[in-house]
Amino acid sequence: MQDIRVELSETLKAKPTDASKLGFGNYFTDHMFMMNYDKGQGWHDARIVPYGPLSLDPAAMCLHYGQEVFEGMKAYRAPDGRVLLFRPDRNMARLNLSNERLCIPQIDEDFCVEAIKKLVAIEQDWIPDAPDTSLYIRPFIISVDPHVGVHPAEHLIFMVILSPVGCYYPEGLNPVKIYVERKYVRAVKGGTGFAKTAGNYASSLKAQEVAASQGYTQVLWLDGVERKYIEEVGTMNVFFKIDGKVITPALQGSILGGITRMSCIEMLKSWGVDVEERPLALQEVIDAAADGTLEEAFGTGTAAVISPIGSLKVDEDVITINGGEIGETAQKLYDQLTDLQNGRIEDTFGWTVCVE
Helix, strand or coil, X not given: CCCCEECCCCCCCCCCCCHHHCCCCCCCCCEEEEEEEECCCEEEEEEEEECCCCCCCCCEHHHHHCCEEECCEEEEECCCCCEEEECHHHHHHHHHHHHHHCCCCCCCHHHHHHHHHHHHHHCHHHCCCCCCCEEEEEXXXXXXXXXXXXXXXXXXXXXXXXXXXXXXXXXXXXXXXXXXXXXXXXXXXXXXXXXXXXXXXXXXXXXXXXHHHCCCCEEEEECCCCCCEEEEEXXXXXXXXXXXXXXXXXXXXXXXXXXXXXXXXXXXXXXXCCEEECCCEHHHHHHHHHHCCEEEEXXXXXXXXXXXXXXXXXCCEEEECHHHCCCHXXXXXXXXXXXXXXXXXXXXXXXXXXXX
């Protein structure tokens, strides 16, 4: 395992003092992690350096062909002062899954977890301690070959930047309004929907813009072939509780396998809740709403953790879910997950990792 060189900044930034105004992704810490890949040499020159702009050739391939992957995770401050990460090994495993799809060389997952721990340890004074706040961690890899031509890169940079954050959605834990997208599609089986890559999010922007213009927070995507089956919300996996069962779309190649999604399924099953991972038709949800068996709906993701869904706009109809209020299942998951992540309860699952 290679050493990590550390170069500390001589001038530190002023940290945000009002946690209520943090928002999401607006501020960045003093340092970042970097590591280079060069064909024939592999990943090398691991270093923590002062946060600052990159120098890229205008022909850098990431700017032209989108060969880029990223992850999202968080660090939390426990009441006893410990700094905790939540399942970082799963994020690095998913990063390698994305790498394989985008023809990016595999990373050493254990080393990258250690690199993140070291960076977070250096920047731990940036971790906010107000309720519903954390330090967001953004690992990403970009191709930097100065070449205009479509082929896998031979030169790349792996980076990690950090940002103190509050709630992802302005609504916080209040239910969000979701717009069901009928015209545009995000991904199909065989594509890159299961990978966390920039192009997936770029292709979602138009539908998101349409939804926002009508007062909706996010888009619910349907499958790209039949436009029949529910896939995911723009920034979240999605769950529906119908007649006592919690149902979430199965991972079949076009949906991102969320770490929070995985954790919710495992947590629900530990409580004895009936969870089904299977194809879920939009019509099934519409019918359940009509006959009164649609009990609640919620999204899951690193950024928002749990986001209850209060209404769905389907064509010209609006389906109100659970009276527009957060459901019992979503509330319990949010409470248990955030208490576990923040070290307020015992981690019986072994999911948290302490930053030394």
